Amino acid sequence: MTKMSTSIEEYQPSEAELVRRAFRNQRKRQSTLVAFSSTVIVAVLVFWGLVSTPGWDRVSETFFNWDVAVAASPRIIDGLFLNLRVLAMTAVSVLFFGLLLALLRTLRNPVFFPLRIFSKGYVDFFRGLPLIIVLYLVGFGIPGLRLEFLGRIPVEILGTIALTLTYSAYVAEVFRAGIESVHPSQRLAARSLGLSYSKSMRLVVLPQAIRRVAPPLMNDFVALQKDVGLISVLGAIDAVRGAQIEVAKFANFTPYVLSGLLFVLLAIPTIRFTDHIAQKLSKREQSGSAL
Amino acid sequence: MSDINSPKARLIAKGIRKQYDDRVILGGVDLEVYPGQIVALIGSSGSGKSTLLRCINLIERIDDGQMWLEGEDIAKPGIDEDAVRQQIGLVFQSFNLFSHLSILENITLALRHVQGKTSEEAKEIALGWLKRIGLGDKADSYPDKLSGGQQQRTAIVRAVALNPKLLLLDEVTSALDPELVGEVLELIKDLKQSGTTIVMATHELSFARDVADWVIFLDKGVIAEEGEAKEFFANPKNPRTREFLTRLKQG
Numbered sequence: 001m002t003k004m005s006t007s008i009e010e011y012q013p014s015e016a017e018l019v020r021r022a023f024r025n026q027r028k029r030q031s032t033l034v035a036f037s038s039t040v041i042v043a044v045l046v047f048w049g050l051v052s053t054p055g056w057d058r059v060s061e062t063f064f065n066w067d068v069a070v071a072a073s074p075r076i077i078d079g080l081f082l083n084l085r086v087l088a089m090t091a092v093s094v095l096f097f098g099l100l101l102a103l104l105r106t107l108r109n110p111v112f113f114p115l116r117i118f119s120k121g122y123v124d125f126f127r128g129l130p131l132i133i134v135l136y137l138v139g140f141g142i143p144g145l146r147l148e149f150l151g152r153i154p155v156e157i158l159g160t161i162a163l164t165l166t167y168s169a170y171v172a173e174v175f176r177a178g179i180e181s182v183h184p185s186q187r188l189a190a191r192s193l194g195l196s197y198s199k200s201m202r203l204v205v206l207p208q209a210i211r212r213v214a215p216p217l218m219n220d221f222v223a224l225q226k227d228v229g230l231i232s233v234l235g236a237i238d239a240v241r242g243a244q245i246e247v248a249k250f251a252n253f254t255p256y257v258l259s260g261l262l263f264v265l266l267a268i269p270t271i272r273f274t275d276h277i278a279q280k281l282s283k284r285e286q287s288g289s290a291l
Numbered sequence: 292m293s294d295i296n297s298p299k300a301r302l303i304a305k306g307i308r309k310q311y312d313d314r315v316i317l318g319g320v321d322l323e324v325y326p327g328q329i330v331a332l333i334g335s336s337g338s339g340k341s342t343l344l345r346c347i348n349l350i351e352r353i354d355d356g357q358m359w360l361e362g363e364d365i366a367k368p369g370i371d372e373d374a375v376r377q378q379i380g381l382v383f384q385s386f387n388l389f390s391h392l393s394i395l396e397n398i399t400l401a402l403r404h405v406q407g408k409t410s411e412e413a414k415e416i417a418l419g420w421l422k423r424i425g426l427g428d429k430a431d432s433y434p435d436k437l438s439g440g441q442q443q444r445t446a447i448v449r450a451v452a453l454n455p456k457l458l459l460l461d462e463v464t465s466a467l468d469p470e471l472v473g474e475v476l477e478l479i480k481d482l483k484q485s486g487t488t489i490v491m492a493t494h495e496l497s498f499a500r501d502v503a504d505w506v507i508f509l510d511k512g513v514i515a516e517e518g519e520a521k522e523f524f525a526n527p528k529n530p531r532t533r534e535f536l537t538r539l540k541q542g
Binding site: 185186190191194195199208211 | 348350373374376377378380381383385387388389390391400401404405446449450453
């Protein structure tokens with residue numbers, strides 16, 4: 001007969017449980033060892049395969065040249081700051097316009113019918129249109145209108161406008177999915193307390209929706225982080241364009257590799273942060289950890 | 292037949308009808324509720340109890356019939372539905388507390404944003420209620436940290452704190468463990484003693500017998516039998532009522 005107790009201090013694991021734990025620990029050590037050795041083997045094989053290719057010496061000279069990397073870095077890093085400025089401006093405006101588009105689609109009053117249709121059409125159109133075409137149309141089209149009172153619009157502003165146009169369409173869909181994922185009973189409870197439609201949206205539905213879509217929003221942010229490099233097609237001297245200039249100067253591709261690595265480095269903290277948030281959210285509703 | 296404009300009745304509903312396509316949920320239900328009364332709606336699932344409550348709260352649109360709240364026609368065209376709902380509280384079987392807000396914020400939300408109270412006033416009212424139901428120390432907890440009984444009592448208090456003219460309870464104990472039902476019923480009894488007017492759909496027959504003033508048995512969308520509570524349970528007249536009561540007692 002087992003002695004029943006809810007006390008933490010007095011509890012002694014049974015013989016059977018101790019055997020299970022020992023077995024699990026041994027298994028764990030085994031899998032760690034297997035994972036480690038297979039990683040080493042794969043890494044060695046890949047490296048050896050690469051180095052032993054006939055053209056390796058030339059490739060390492062033209063793509064991984066340390067001296068060129070050092071010489072090119074000031075211009076690339078300068079350019080990266082331009083990318084970061086565009087990223088910041090775009091992220092803020094995308095959040096605003098994306099949410100606005102999503103909200104327009106939820107309006108049910110017939111007065112707003114044209115706005116609802118506009119939002120739907122907009123999202124369809126800009127999700128289909130390649131970003132690079134939007135960049136060309138905005139980057140060369142808006143200045144082409146010759147709006148003298150605006151003066152000369154800086155390229156980074158034009159780039160921000162183009163990126164905002166496209167990304168707002170994606171983010172609007174994320175927000176809309178979030179709004180629709182809030183259970184109708186929450187809205188029902190809000191309305192039954194006498195809250196108006198807009199107040200129940202603002203105070204009850206949106207706060208829950210935004211929390212829920214944080215991970216996919218961050219994912220779009222990661223995508224945006226590298227797509228800001230596309231403003232180079234407008235002639236802005238950003239990291240990509242800066243690298244291109246250095247490539248031409250040295251007749252060596254290392255600057256491209258360098259700017260690519262910098263973009264990856266920039267993205268990694270955001271990616272880790274996204275994982276962290278997603279994990280935290282899923283932990284709250286998870287059970288059945290053995291599966 | 293009572294006078295529609297009688298200042299005495301808190302709620303009068305006449306010939307309430309609700310149908311989805313060709314399925315009739317409510318086939319013309321009459322209801323009168325007087326201040327301080329508890330009216331219990333009983334009947335099997337699908338008999339129309341919940342739908343009737345939702346119709347009174349204007350969350351479902353009625354397909355026919357008329358309703359007056361303290362003599363005011365609340366079913367007339369162009370009525371300000373939000374304003375009516377502010378005077379009628381509705382509590383759900385599934386609690387429906389706002390999961391992103393603390394217990395305290397759940398209660399203060401409508402006090403602040405519907406009744407326009409300052410956050411201090413709202414907090415004071417909410418804390419008063421939470422202490423009354425013994426949840427004063429849970430004010431800053433989130434709904435998912437509370438037991439079902441605690442959540443449901445919070446949901447009831449969230450509605451009552453607005454001081455509604457009428458409180459509608461939709462099977463508020465049906466989603467609870469048997470041992471948590473008692474604390475919720477205690478609160479309802481307590482509310483009746485302080486004069487709250489309540490219409491409740493329920494399966495708790497002994498509670499209906501002991502605490503309700505009037506009992507209505509709905510069967511397939513119509514009133515099969517109604518009466519003063521003690522009399523209703525002691526002497527059910529309709530064979531359907533008798534069948535329902537025995538079945539529930541056995542179950």
